[in-house]
Amino acid sequence: MVLSSKTSLRVRYSETDQMGIVYHANYLVWFEVGRSELFRELNLPYTQFEEQGLGLAVIEASCRYRKPARYDDELVVITEMDQISSRAAKFSYRVYHEEILLAEGKTVHVFINKEGRPADVRKYAIWPRLEPILKKQT
Incomplete structure (x- = not known):
């Protein structure tokens, strides 16, 4: 079972260059927005991980740009949780404008x-709420 979320946003002027085209790094910001919304929809907002002393560090990110987004475009970011375990998670993303695929990416x-060291979530109080999500992934 794939867990996914759909997030809508509008391109802000500050996210564009002189030509009105979105600066490439903003797609990674939008991936984060989609990821946060996915966890929120699972009733596991990221703040709950932080309250227990956990973080979710990005160790790999990629984005393939297909068409440019422009100032004031309404976008949809589709985020999918491809894999999650007690130690790691993988996500994929697609960014659309009017059903046209603009970009797609992945993060690990x-x-x-x-302390910034790898952690096993099974040792934290949030585990009983996260474990059913892992079972849905299999």
Whole structure:
């Protein structure tokens, strides 16, 4: 079972260059917005991980740009949780404007503790809420 979320946003002027085209790094920001919304829809907002001393560090990110987004475009970011375990998670993303695919990407993350070291989520109180999500992935 694929877990996914759909997030709508509008391109802000500050996200564009002189030509009115979105600066490439903003797609990674939008991936984060989609990822945060996916966790929120699962009733696991990222703040709950942080309250327990957990982080979800990006260790790999990629984006393939197909068509440019422009100032004031209404976009839809589709985020899918491709894989999650007690130590890591993988996500994929697609960014659309009027059903036209503008970009697609992937991120890989590891759970870390307050010291920035890899963490096993099974050792934290949030695990009983996260475990059913893992079972849906199999």
